[in-house]
Structures are given as structure tokens and as C-alpha cells.
Amino acid sequence: MIGRLNHVAIAVPDLEAAADLYRNALGAQVGAPQDEPDHGVRVIFIELPNTKIELLNPLGADSPIQGFLDKNPAGGIHHICYEVEDILAARDKLKASGARVLGSGEPKIGAHGKPVLFLHPKDFNGALVELEEV
Ligand SMILES: CC[C@H](C(=O)O)C(=O)SCCNC(=O)CCNC(=O)[C@H](O)C(C)(C)COP(=O)(O)OP(=O)(O)OC[C@H]1O[C@@H](n2cnc3c(N)ncnc32)[C@H](O)[C@@H]1OP(=O)(O)O
């Protein structure tokens, strides 16, 4: 069911500082900040030859990543995003297997304009999993 690794997300306390670090210290190709109010985050994508890094910073009062940053003030790896061909079929299969789909359970449009869902980290060995339909 899951296919390619679409991105690895890192929650950061200072988005521009993290972007500068990747641009200057690591010589990476760093994109522009994107506000994603429907997800409560501001993101910057870093294009790698084989996948992407998503830098995340809270946007708005009730960002879903604020709790994570409160616990990890220096930042940390936040989630991993796998690609799927059919996100509703994947969701239904996962729910039938007892996995918790976060939020309303309906996909939302993510940063790439594609439907995304999230699976509870406690069901996947402590890793927050994002699925993106491609
Ligand atoms: C623009 C979209 C973009 C894209 O790629 O397209 C995005 O990726 S948007 C990314 C931001 N959105 C989300 O993360 C949505 C899904 N996340 C959530 O619903 C919450 O973050 C949730 C439920 C995973 C955690 O929320 P919160 O920290 O407020 O809840 P708890 O304190 O109850 O946490 C429960 C339990 O899980 C542990 N936890 C929390 N976050 C993570 C994480 N990222 N990775 C691993 N574990 C995590 C937390 O420590 C608690 O564990 P416990 O042992 O009970 O203390």
C-alpha cells in the first residue's frame, strides 16, 4: 500500500533560522515559506534528489504541533510522509486494522495540493505517519 517516501518533517522553533542552516551549512535547495492555515503550520520544503524535508513551525493559536514543540523546544523530527495511490482505500484498510486516523478521518488538502491523512504515532512505533495521495 505505501509507496515512495514523500517527505520527512522537522518541527523547528525558528523557521527562517532552520532554513538558513540547511541553505548555508548543508548547501540545500530551500523553498519559500508557505502558510497552511488549514493545518495550523507554516512550512518550508527542502528538495533533495530522492525526497523532501519539510520544516514546520506553528501557525495560529491552536496549531497541532505546538504541543510537540513545547515538549521539544529545540525542535525534532515530527512526522514521516508516505505516498499512496488511493488514500480512501488506504484509510479504510487501516481503520479496519484498528489504526487511529487523526482529525475528522476525512483527507485534507496538504502542502502539495494533494489529499493527506495522519495516523496516530502510538499505533506506528512512536512515529506520526502522514499519507499523501499521488
Ligand atoms: C500542510 C500540511 C503538511 C503536509 O505535509 O502537507 C503537514 O504535514 S501538516 C503537519 C501538522 N499537522 C499534524 O501533525 C496533524 C496530525 N497531528 C496531530 O493530530 C497531533 O499532532 C497529535 C495528535 C499527533 C499529537 O498532538 P498533541 O501533541 O497535542 O497530543 P498529545 O500530547 O496527546 O500526544 C499524544 C502522544 O503522542 C506523542 N506525540 C505527539 N506528537 C508526536 C509526534 N509528532 N511524533 C511522535 N509522538 C508524538 C505525545 O508525546 C504523546 O505521547 P505520550 O507518551 O502520551 O506523552
Ligand SMILES: [Co+2]
Ligand atoms: Co507533512
